[in-house]
Amino acid sequence: MLKQRHNFFTEWWQAAGVGWFLAVRQIRRASFTTTGLIIFVMTLTFLNLVVVSGILVGLLQGSTDAYVKTYSGDILISTLPKKTYIENSQGIISIAKNLPWTKSLSARYIESGSLEAGYKTRTNFRDDPNTAGGQVVGIDPVAEAETTDLPSKIVEGTYLTKSDTDSILIGANMLKKYLPIDAPGLSLLENVNVGDKVRLTIGGGVTLDARGGSIVTGGGGETKEFTVKGIVKSKTDIDQRIFMLDSSLRPLIGRGDYNVDEIAIRLKPGADPLAAKAALIKAGAGQTARIQTWQESLPKFLKDIQDTFAFLGNVMGSISLVVAAITVFIVIFINAITRRKFIGILKGIGIEGKAIEVAYVIQSIFYAITGIAIGMVIVFFFLKPYFAAHPIDFPFSDGILVAEIPGTFIRALILLIATLIAGYIPAKLVVRQNTLDSILGR
Amino acid sequence: MSQPIIKAENLIKSFKSGSSELVVLKGLDLSVSAGEFLAITGRSGSGKSTMLYQLGLLDRPTSGTIEIEGLDVGKLSDEERTRFRLNELGYVFQDYALLPELSAFENVLLPLLMQGLTKLAAGEKAKLALEKIGLSSRFNNLPSQLSGGEQQRVSIARAIAHEPKIIFADEPTANLDAETAKVVLDAFLSLNADGQTIVMVTHEPEYAALTHRIVHLAEGIIEEDGKNH
Numbered sequence: 001m002l003k004q005r006h007n008f009f010t011e012w013w014q015a016a017g018v019g020w021f022l023a024v025r026q027i028r029r030a031s032f033t034t035t036g037l038i039i040f041v042m043t044l045t046f047l048n049l050v051v052v053s054g055i056l057v058g059l060l061q062g063s064t065d066a067y068v069k070t071y072s073g074d075i076l077i078s079t080l081p082k083k084t085y086i087e088n089s090q091g092i093i094s095i096a097k098n099l100p101w102t103k104s105l106s107a108r109y110i111e112s113g114s115l116e117a118g119y120k121t122r123t124n125f126r127d128d129p130n131t132a133g134g135q136v137v138g139i140d141p142v143a144e145a146e147t148t149d150l151p152s153k154i155v156e157g158t159y160l161t162k163s164d165t166d167s168i169l170i171g172a173n174m175l176k177k178y179l180p181i182d183a184p185g186l187s188l189l190e191n192v193n194v195g196d197k198v199r200l201t202i203g204g205g206v207t208l209d210a211r212g213g214s215i216v217t218g219g220g221g222e223t224k225e226f227t228v229k230g231i232v233k234s235k236t237d238i239d240q241r242i243f244m245l246d247s248s249l250r251p252l253i254g255r256g257d258y259n260v261d262e263i264a265i266r267l268k269p270g271a272d273p274l275a276a277k278a279a280l281i282k283a284g285a286g287q288t289a290r291i292q293t294w295q296e297s298l299p300k301f302l303k304d305i306q307d308t309f310a311f312l313g314n315v316m317g318s319i320s321l322v323v324a325a326i327t328v329f330i331v332i333f334i335n336a337i338t339r340r341k342f343i344g345i346l347k348g349i350g351i352e353g354k355a356i357e358v359a360y361v362i363q364s365i366f367y368a369i370t371g372i373a374i375g376m377v378i379v380f381f382f383l384k385p386y387f388a389a390h391p392i393d394f395p396f397s398d399g400i401l402v403a404e405i406p407g408t409f410i411r412a413l414i415l416l417i418a419t420l421i422a423g424y425i426p427a428k429l430v431v432r433q434n435t436l437d438s439i440l441g442r
Numbered sequence: 443m444s445q446p447i448i449k450a451e452n453l454i455k456s457f458k459s460g461s462s463e464l465v466v467l468k469g470l471d472l473s474v475s476a477g478e479f480l481a482i483t484g485r486s487g488s489g490k491s492t493m494l495y496q497l498g499l500l501d502r503p504t505s506g507t508i509e510i511e512g513l514d515v516g517k518l519s520d521e522e523r524t525r526f527r528l529n530e531l532g533y534v535f536q537d538y539a540l541l542p543e544l545s546a547f548e549n550v551l552l553p554l555l556m557q558g559l560t561k562l563a564a565g566e567k568a569k570l571a572l573e574k575i576g577l578s579s580r581f582n583n584l585p586s587q588l589s590g591g592e593q594q595r596v597s598i599a600r601a602i603a604h605e606p607k608i609i610f611a612d613e614p615t616a617n618l619d620a621e622t623a624k625v626v627l628d629a630f631l632s633l634n635a636d637g638q639t640i641v642m643v644t645h646e647p648e649y650a651a652l653t654h655r656i657v658h659l660a661e662g663i664i665e666e667d668g669k670n671h
Contacts, residue, residue: 010558018556021548022541029543029584345539348500349553349600350528352521435524436501439539 019358042371053313138249157230344438364423532601591622
C-alpha cells in the first residue's frame, strides 16, 4: 500500500516535471503575436471582471463617501422622533468632545425655510414670486470645516467666515441653473448669483419632492435679507440646504437654549465608529438623541441602491467569469486541436497523458497569471488613480473605481481557478483521443 | 537466432465504415527474434503500416494476440501500454515526428525525463544517442533548422536513447533522398550490429534487401517470408 502511494506520487511528480518541461518550451517558442493576443484577452477579461463591477459599486461609493465627508461625519447625532431638537445638546457635545476618538464635531441648528429672489425688481405681483424652499442650517464655519469637506464643495463664491453674519451659502439643487427641471409645483430660484440679495423666511412648511427639488407650500415666519456668498454642490442632500452662521440663525428660530438639531462627529483615523457610538450611549447621550454610525444613518434608498448595485456587480462579475472560462477553454481547445498530431506523437513515444495535461494546465495558468498581473497593474496604477483624480460625473454621485486589494485578489483567484479548469478540460479531451488517430490526423 | 521477442498469432484488424467493414489484416502469424532486423514490405494498402502499429502497441488489433518477450500486451491497459512503449519500444516515423518547439537535444531528452531519470543522467544519455547517430554538432537546433536527414537521425536518436528492446520504423527513408536515406539505413545497420532488434516498414526493395529478413504483405496476408542472409 505504501509502495503504491509512493508510486502514485512519484508518477505525478515525474508527470509534473515533464509537463513543466514541455509547457516552458511551448510558451517560450510560441508565436509572440499569438501569446500576446491570448494574454491581451485574459487582461481584458480580468478588467471586465474587476472594473465593471468596481464602477457600479463605485457609483454608490462616491455617493456614500460624499455623504460621510460632507454631511454625516463618522457619527451622526440627531433628534429623537417627535422631538424638535436635541435636548441637553451642550451636555452631549461635551461628552462627544471628551471621547478619545473624537477629532472634531459640528453642531448644527436646522429649520425649514424658503428663499426669495428678485423681490426688489418684481413689478407684476400677479406673477409667482421667485422662491425656493430648503433646510436652513446654522453652523460654526470653523467647526464644520474641521468636520466635513463643506468648504471644498463651494462651486461658486467662497465659504463662510465667522464675520459673515449676513451671508448665506445656497445648495445647488435650489437653483434653476444647477437643476434645470420643470415640474408642476417645483419651485427653484432663477437668476441668482453670488453677491445677490435674497430674502430668507424661516418656517413655511417646505416639502421636498422626489427629485430633491423643493415645493413651497406656505410662508409665515421670521424674514431677513441675506447676501449669497457661495453655491454648494456636493451631489448629496446638503445641496438642498441653506447654510448660515449659527449665531445668525439662533435668534431667527428662537433657540436661546443652544440646543441643536444635529451633531456630526469626525473621528480620528482608524477609530471604530461602533466603539464611539457605544461610548456615547454608555455616557447617557442616547437618552435625548438618536446616535448612529454613518452607515446606520445612510438613507434607506441609498442602502437599497447599494444592495442592488452590489447584486448587479456580482451578476456581471459572474457572467464575466463564465465568459473568461469559455475564452480560455476555446483558446486551449484550439491550441490542443491544432497540436493534436504532436499530442499523439508524445503519447506514441511514451509520454503519459497526465504530463501532457499538466503542460496545458501550466500554459493556461501562465496566460491567466500574466493577464491578471497586467490587469492588476492597469487597475491599481492607472485606472484607480485616474478615476480618483477624475471621477465619473454622474447626476447623483462622482463615480470612482472601487477595487480593494483583498476583493481583487479573490476575483483573480476565482479567475485563475476557472482558467485552470477551462484549460484542463480541452487538454483532457484531446489527450483521451486514440493515439494513432491523433498521429495520423484521422 | 535466439527466441522470439515478438510473437503475433492470428492477427486481424478491420475498420468499420458505416455498414461496411474493411479487413486490413487477415489473420497474420509472425514471430521476430531478438537481434533481428526485419523488413515489412508490400504495396500501398497491403497492410504493412497497420501491422507495424499493432506490433508497436500504437493500435489494438480487432482480434489475435501479440506477445512481446512472453508478455501478452493485449491485456495491458492504455496507461500500461504507454508506459510499455516508453520503456521497451522505440519509434521512427516517416515524417520524423519531432516536436517543433524542442531542440534536437530536448526531443531526445524528453522520454528519458518521463522515465524518471535525473536531468543530468537523461542529458548524458541524450548526448550519447545524438553522438552515436553523428549529430553532436546540432544539439541546440530546432527541427525547423535541420535538414530532413538530420531530423530523421534525431528521431532515431530519440528512439534509441532509452535503449529499447525493439525499434519500429515506419518508412523512415520515404521522405529522404537516396544519399540521406543511405546514412539513415547505415545508422540502423550499425545499431542492429550492436544487437538492436529492428522492425522496419519500407516499400524500397533495395533497402529491404539490407535487412536479415523480409516479410512481404499483400492484401492483408503474408505472401512471402524469407531470409536475406
